[in-house]
Amino acid sequence: xxxxxxxxxxLRPSPAAAEPAYSFAAGPARLPDAVLARAGEALxxxxxxxxxxIERPFTGDAFRATLAHARERLAALLALPAxxxxxxxxxxxxxxxxxxxxxxxxxxxxxxxxxxxYWSRRAIDEGWKQAAxxxxxxxxxxxxxxxxxxPGSGWxxxxxxxxxxxxxxxxxxxVAWAALPDTGAVPLVAxxxxxxxxxxxxxxxxxxxxxxxxxxxxxxxxxxxxxRDDLLERARPELPAPFSYAVxxxxxxxxTTPPTAAIQLAALVFDWIAERGGLPxxxxxxxxxxxxxxxxxxxxxxxxxxxxxxxxxxxxxxxxHLADSVQDAVFAAEAERRGLFHLRGHPRVGGLRxxxxxxxxxxxxxxxxxFMADFxxxxx
Amino acid sequence: xxxxxxxxxxLRPSPAAAEPAYSFAAGPARLPDAVLARAGEALxxxxxxxxxxIERPFTGDAFRATLAHARERLAALLALPAxxxxxxxxxxxxxxxxxxxxxxxxxxxxxxxxxxxYWSRRAIDEGWKQAAxxxxxxxxxxxxxxxxxxPGSGWxxxxxxxxxxxxxxxxxxxVAWAALPDTGAVPLVAxxxxxxxxxxxxxxxxxxxxxxxxxxxxxxxxxxxxxRDDLLERARPELPAPFSYAVxxxxxxxxTTPPTAAIQLAALVFDWIAERGGLPxxxxxxxxxxxxxxxxxxxxxxxxxxxxxxxxxxxxxxxxHLADSVQDAVFAAEAERRGLFHLRGHPRVGGLRxxxxxxxxxxxxxxxxxFMADFxxxxx
Numbered sequence: 001x002x003x004x005x006x007x008x009x010x011l012r013p014s015p016a017a018a019e020p021a022y023s024f025a026a027g028p029a030r031l032p033d034a035v036l037a038r039a040g041e042a043l044x045x046x047x048x049x050x051x052x053x054i055e056r057p058f059t060g061d062a063f064r065a066t067l068a069h070a071r072e073r074l075a076a077l078l079a080l081p082a083x084x085x086x087x088x089x090x091x092x093x094x095x096x097x098x099x100x101x102x103x104x105x106x107x108x109x110x111x112x113x114x115x116x117x118y119w120s121r122r123a124i125d126e127g128w129k130q131a132a133x134x135x136x137x138x139x140x141x142x143x144x145x146x147x148x149x150x151p152g153s154g155w156x157x158x159x160x161x162x163x164x165x166x167x168x169x170x171x172x173x174x175v176a177w178a179a180l181p182d183t184g185a186v187p188l189v190a191x192x193x194x195x196x197x198x199x200x201x202x203x204x205x206x207x208x209x210x211x212x213x214x215x216x217x218x219x220x221x222x223x224x225x226x227x228r229d230d231l232l233e234r235a236r237p238e239l240p241a242p243f244s245y246a247v248x249x250x251x252x253x254x255x256t257t258p259p260t261a262a263i264q265l266a267a268l269v270f271d272w273i274a275e276r277g278g279l280p281x282x283x284x285x286x287x288x289x290x291x292x293x294x295x296x297x298x299x300x301x302x303x304x305x306x307x308x309x310x311x312x313x314x315x316x317x318x319x320x321h322l323a324d325s326v327q328d329a330v331f332a333a334e335a336e337r338r339g340l341f342h343l344r345g346h347p348r349v350g351g352l353r354x355x356x357x358x359x360x361x362x363x364x365x366x367x368x369x370x371f372m373a374d375f376x377x378x379x380x
Numbered sequence: 381x382x383x384x385x386x387x388x389x390x391l392r393p394s395p396a397a398a399e400p401a402y403s404f405a406a407g408p409a410r411l412p413d414a415v416l417a418r419a420g421e422a423l424x425x426x427x428x429x430x431x432x433x434i435e436r437p438f439t440g441d442a443f444r445a446t447l448a449h450a451r452e453r454l455a456a457l458l459a460l461p462a463x464x465x466x467x468x469x470x471x472x473x474x475x476x477x478x479x480x481x482x483x484x485x486x487x488x489x490x491x492x493x494x495x496x497x498y499w500s501r502r503a504i505d506e507g508w509k510q511a512a513x514x515x516x517x518x519x520x521x522x523x524x525x526x527x528x529x530x531p532g533s534g535w536x537x538x539x540x541x542x543x544x545x546x547x548x549x550x551x552x553x554x555v556a557w558a559a560l561p562d563t564g565a566v567p568l569v570a571x572x573x574x575x576x577x578x579x580x581x582x583x584x585x586x587x588x589x590x591x592x593x594x595x596x597x598x599x600x601x602x603x604x605x606x607x608r609d610d611l612l613e614r615a616r617p618e619l620p621a622p623f624s625y626a627v628x629x630x631x632x633x634x635x636t637t638p639p640t641a642a643i644q645l646a647a648l649v650f651d652w653i654a655e656r657g658g659l660p661x662x663x664x665x666x667x668x669x670x671x672x673x674x675x676x677x678x679x680x681x682x683x684x685x686x687x688x689x690x691x692x693x694x695x696x697x698x699x700x701h702l703a704d705s706v707q708d709a710v711f712a713a714e715a716e717r718r719g720l721f722h723l724r725g726h727p728r729v730g731g732l733r734x735x736x737x738x739x740x741x742x743x744x745x746x747x748x749x750x751f752m753a754d755f756x757x758x759x760x
């Protein structure tokens with residue numbers, strides 16, 4: 001074999017060894033320190049059965065206990081109403097752009113979608129492959145913001161729409177919905193990938209929620225679906241079994257071998273959230289981090305700009321920019337030399353972005369703000 | 381939160397602490413000791429960029445280098461012809477039961493399938509949802525065995541079949557195909573989940589191969605597809621992007637966030653195989669393990685029976701049984717007390733089964749044979 005072992009990534013050390021480094025990536029994102037510290041033993045240490053967690057059969061008692069624990073812990077965190085089911089499925093959120101119409105259209109051919117930015121448009125693009133899509137809301141003119149949801153704001157949802165889809169937190173655009181629309185009898189379906197578990201959530205407002213794991217749940221390659229019982233009855237029998245929410249619900253997410261190690265890690269993250277005080281505590285910490293960063297940006301006299309309209313600013317994907325794209329690039333490159341990584345904005349949106357999910361400590365935000373202040377002093 | 385942390389699985393310690401325990405599960409299966417020893421640091425240790433491998437963005441240089449390494453290493457192990465592509469996809473093998481017809485039917489509506497046991501029948505069941513299925517071969521009468529492939533054995537593959545599907549190693553039935561059929565111009569497509577990387581394989585005989593990772597590749601939640609270029613041209617544009625082999629090939633398996641940690645682990649396994657001498661070395665070790673176990677069974681004077689016809693015995697899923705199902709259950713329970721786990725056969729097949737994938741050392745087979753000899757002395 002001519003290939004050498006894969007080289008370790010070449011990483012510049014941060015200038016002071018004592019100074020920690022932070023990844024502000026939008027995802028895969030940072031895991032909680034405490035989870036990372038336990039993960040090696042939790043997944044890879046062999047037990048008296050000659051197997052580590054990652055090696056145990058998904059049909060065995062040990063994995064089934066972990067799966068039940070993950071499901072029950074998540075239900076407790078969400079205060080889940082009794083008529084909802086939790087599914088753990090391999091793969092990310094994007095597959096659900098297709099699985100939603102495949103599972104939920106039922107006798108209808110129509111689905112309604114709100115356009116609030118890059119990811120909702122990706123969902124719309126995939127939705128068109130399966131359904132007649134009605135785009136029922138678009139972003140307002142002016143600063144990036146979520147569509148208007150006030151009474152009389154003109155949401156015209158077709159009565160035959162099987163569901164209405166929206167993206168409450170637009171990861172790329174840094175836009176969060178301040179309020180949800182009234183969709184009447186049409187079930188609200190939401191891609192909550194980047195805001196799931198970042199704050200309390202009234203599940204009963206939704207027919208279905210889905211989230212990729214790689215922000216606040218765990219590793220990439222897992223997604224969580226929370227679905228109201230009655231929507232499971234719409235599934236067509238010819239749907240591929242692993243892609244059927246109804247079949248997955250009936251078989252406790254084990255239609256086929258599930259991503260067992262990813263679910264084990266998710267269980268550790270759910271435990272960590274519970275130990276820290278649940279979703280209210282996550283929301284308080286996330287609000288404090290966002291206030292610190294947006295507050296500094298707003299007080300920078302225009303050196304830094306947060307372009308999103310204030311009432312729609314995402315608390316977890318903080319978008320900002322400097323005077324021009326050249327300055328943005330200089331900023332991101334200098335930040336890396338200070339141990340602050342992955343601050344470039346989404347390629348389709350540009351500028352800069354700091355993702356501050358649950359696992360980002362305030363010390364990371366402090367380090368970023370300190371660098372931003374220093375950069376401004378030198379360049380302002 | 382009322383829930384306590386998930387309890388560690390209750391495992392009886394093996395009687396002598398010095399005696400190692402082994403899982404003979406069909407999957408998720410044992411990982412190589414050397415991979416398990418490195419995995420914690422490889423995935424969970426933070427680097428100078430403030431991120432561990434499991435936390436790094438899939439768009440970054442570090443993950444892209446790992447992905448390229450995994451792809452190139454696997455291509456080298458397979459001696460992959462230049463006109464084949466390797467895809468890493470989230471989820472297991474079963475999704476491909478549906479993705480195959482979705483991707484490969486092209487203008488045809490027909491696909492041919494060989495029935496050789498439980499898993500090929502599962503593929504057929506899902507195939508029917510998308511295609512007109514022609515079952516072109518069935519198991520022979522008598523002992524479990526693969527369909528006859530000798531010239532004149534009556535394979536009647538419709539000329540308009542988009543592909544012919546078979547399962548060269550039936551994990552549940554313990555049946556391996558001794559030879560492949562001649563399918564003429566119809567591309568041969570194979571579910572190689574339980575035999576992939578266990579021995580050299582002439583990829584050029586196949587149009588497409590797919591395998592779930594949880595046997596010889598790595599953790600559950602990842603699958604590998606090896607596909608000939610020309611078959612990618614059949615994909616319909618309305619296919620969901622993450623499910624399109626063509627789109628995944630064009631975007632190097634990164635249409636959506638891939639299961640980055642699982643791919644990282646797979647790269648470690650591929651390295652381990654290469655370091656041990658590649659697929660010829662795996663085949664030699666697997667043949668020695670199988671010979672030891674089947675040899676003992678055959679020499680047991682009928683106390684143990686290996687029911688599969690000799691020329692079709694799987695070298696990696698060794699099926700055997702005792703006089704009756706009660707004895708099988710006693711055997712499996714006593715084996716656990718000796719540190720030998722997951723020896724029950726697949727529920728649909730019954731009996732006993734020892735899975736001996738690449739990572740099972742000969743010491744595990746020795747421990748099993750020692751126990752079998754002891755059990756026979758006491759019960760025979």
